[in-house]
Amino acid sequence: MLSPQSAEVVKATAGVVAENAVTITSRFYPRMFAAHPELLDVFNRADQALGEQPQALAASVVAYAVHLIDPDAPSFDPVLERIAHKHVSLGITAPQYTIVGHHLMQAIGEVLGDAVTPEVAMAWDEVYWLFALQLVAKEAALYTEKGVDPEHPWRQMTITERRDEVQDEIVTFVLTPVDGEPVPAHRAGQYVSVNAHLADGSTQPRQYTVSSGPRPDTLQITVRRVRATADAPAGVVSTHLLDSCPVGTVLEVSVPCGDVVLDDGDAPLVLVSAGVGITPMAAILDDLAERRPARPVILAHADRSAATHALYETTTATASALDQATTHLWYEEVAQDADDRGAHAGLMDLSDLDVPTDAHVFMCGPLPFMRDARRTLIGKGVSPANIRYEVFGPDLWAQNPENAEATAA
Ligand SMILES: Cc1cc2nc3c(=O)[nH]c(=O)nc-3n(C[C@H](O)[C@H](O)[C@H](O)COP(=O)(O)OP(=O)(O)OC[C@H]3O[C@@H](n4cnc5c(N)ncnc54)[C@H](O)[C@@H]3O)c2cc1C
Ligand code: HEM
Structure with missing residues (x-):
């Protein structure tokens, strides 16, 4: 829970932070990438270019603050679940929260200037860390449940079959673990992240839904090519998978994650x-x-x-x-x-x-x-x-x- 002093400050400043949230996160990412260029390989470059990740982060922090100060706010659990599953599929680690927190607070100071008194800074730092700690706890539980070391989130899998679903447009890849161990059973609806090693030497992760029910020895994904348009480039990872990954290619694949899964009830x-x-x-x-x-x-x-x-x-x-x-x-x-x-x-x-x-x-x-x-x-x-x-x-x-x-x- 937020301390009473911070709750008052957050109530008084939530409006101005919300108004400036996207500007704050748009400043935050370049700052963080300048200090930690290794994170460029962790974040989705297209989401950055389109401003979608800054919007998602900003909106979630503001929504979290509102939920802390409004006793009637709807449960925040679904949002926490979604973010935690996404983070776990990407191997996000607890120490990275310190990096994000530091640059986010610096960006708040930069955008809001003198309005950020020490009390305001302290209150928003508290909001950030309450959010971060809930996510870290949830992610730690998921890593343990899935038997994944977040420092080594990728498992090597070979493409053992490729099926054209739609000629040159949509391909199903059947993946088999290189180590010969069983594939962790997924729940229907879950996805894996594929960490693609691109021709320019960079890596980029993307999520792909497992497109079949659980199989003990293989896992299958179905990928649609994202084509270039007049004002947008071709999709980086989908193009790489469809054009440069024949049968025999080894991919880095995460454990299955995702909170939108089939329940075990009887309802139609x-x-x-x-x-x-x-x-x-x-x-x-x-x-x-x-x-x-x-x-x-x-x-x-x-x-x-x-x-x-x-x-x-x-x-x-x-x-x-x-x-x-x-x-x-x-x-x-x-x-x-x-x-x-x-x-x-x-x-x-x-x-x-x-x-x-x-x-x-x-x-x-x-x-x-x-x-x-x-x-x-x-x-x-x-x-x-x-x-x-x-x-x-x-x-x-x-x-x-x-x-x-x-x-x-
Ligand atoms: C939970 C989840 C499950 C998913 N499941 C599937 C699945 O089963 N099958 C599937 O095919 N996909 C799935 N996706 C989508 C997939 O993760 C990728 O987003 C998709 O393949 C596109 O990635 P890409 O690298 O090819 O394109 P990106 O390079 O990420 O590009 C995405 C879009 O951004 C545009 N863009 C990039 N840079 C710029 C720029 N500078 N200016 C303007 N526009 C730009 C591109 O033109 C493109 O339209 C899923 C996503 C999620 C989150
Ligand atoms: C309290 C801290 C954080 C919050 C509130 C937060 C929030 C979010 C949100 C809302 C999303 C989008 C989820 C979706 O797909 O709907 C997301 C995705 C993501 N987050 Fe976080 N996050 C936090 C910390 C971190 C940290 C520490 C890292 C690692 C440095 C990180 C890396 C990512 C990445 C790589 C994605 C995938 C989206 C993309 O690449 O575009 N996040 N996060």
């Missing part, structure tokens, strides 16, 4: 995905087919066309092994004569779908897509508390109070 499931967001759904279906084939499932998927729909055959085969599974597809382009999949034309529209009000929902896709789906499902009587989602990037949604309840398990 609704799986809502778009594009490569089908990967967690493929894992969930596979796991259900193996362990709980009687659980009712509705799979709703949107894609550009049949040709871009990854894992279609796999998910269709798995769904048909379940007792009560129905699939609904939406393609933006439906070939007039060629499509025999019964897909609707256009964007996903769940308004005509029969959804049990006690359904548990998993969503994965772009944020606007998930917002629309969530609104429709809530309109049909599904409880917001039963709607979970995975974001393929820093979660800027969770910190938005309007959506905070959506993160609740």
Whole structure:
């Protein structure tokens, strides 16, 4: 808990810190990277370029401060869980919190100038360390549970199979541990970080969802190529994996992490995905087919066309092994004569779908897509508390109070 003196100061300054939060974190990162260039290989360079990581860090610190001073604030546990799992997948260590804390406080001083009296500095230092200590404790528990030494988070795995899901666009990689030891069982919905060694000598980690149920000897991920556009470069790691990693390549892979996982209950499931967001759904279906084939499932998927729909055959085969599974597809382009999949034309529209009000929902896709789906499902009587989602990037949604309840398990 925040000390009473600090609570008063935080109450009085939360507004000005919130207003300047993104400026503060935008100053913080260059400062920290100048002092610790080794961290450039730990953080996602694209998120830095797009400002998404500064926004995620800033928003989470301000949201944490508000939660400390507002007794009615919603539980912060879901946000802590998400960050801790992400950190563990990257091998973040306790001593690194001192580095981050130091440069964050310096950046606050730099941006807010004279407004940062010693009392203000002390109060925000206290907020930072309360947050940091909760994360360090959670991460320590996860490292212990997973048997991972955070100083050595990467396990070497060989690509033993490559399958084109969509020609030159989406590839499934089957990975086998070099040491011949079993693969740690993941929970359906979890991801691993892949630490890519790039041609320029740098490394960059990225997360990829495990796209099947648990297998004792292998782990599979499915990667979509991020193409260059007029004003954005090609994705660094996806391009590297698709173009420079043939069968036989050894990758550095983390232990499976992630808090958006299939529960063991009996409630009917609704799986809502778009594009490569089908990967967690493929894992969930596979796991259900193996362990709980009687659980009712509705799979709703949107894609550009049949040709871009990854894992279609796999998910269709798995769904048909379940007792009560129905699939609904939406393609933006439906070939007039060629499509025999019964897909609707256009964007996903769940308004005509029969959804049990006690359904548990998993969503994965772009944020606007998930917002629309969530609104429709809530309109049909599904409880917001039963709607979970995975974001393929820093979660800027969770910190938005309007959506905070959506993160609740
Ligand atoms: C939990 C989780 C699970 C995921 N699961 C999957 C999965 O199963 N399959 C999958 O394919 N992906 C998945 N992802 C996404 C994946 O981690 C990567 O984000 C994705 O592969 C893109 O990485 P990249 O290195 O290729 O692109 P990056 O190099 O990271 O680029 C990302 C975007 O930023 C843009 N960009 C970069 N630099 C600039 C700049 N200077 N100016 C303007 N724009 C810029 C790029 O053009 C691109 O559009 C997941 C992500 C998370 C967080
Ligand atoms: C109290 C301290 C910290 C807070 C509040 C914090 C918060 C966050 C948040 C909100 C995210 C985004 C999670 C998501 O994907 O939704 C994140 C990701 C990340 N954090 Fe932290 N973090 C802290 C400390 C650290 C430390 C000490 C390091 C290591 C030096 C670190 C490295 C990272 C990295 C590498 C990511 C992945 C995102 C990216 O690279 O773009 N964090 N953190």
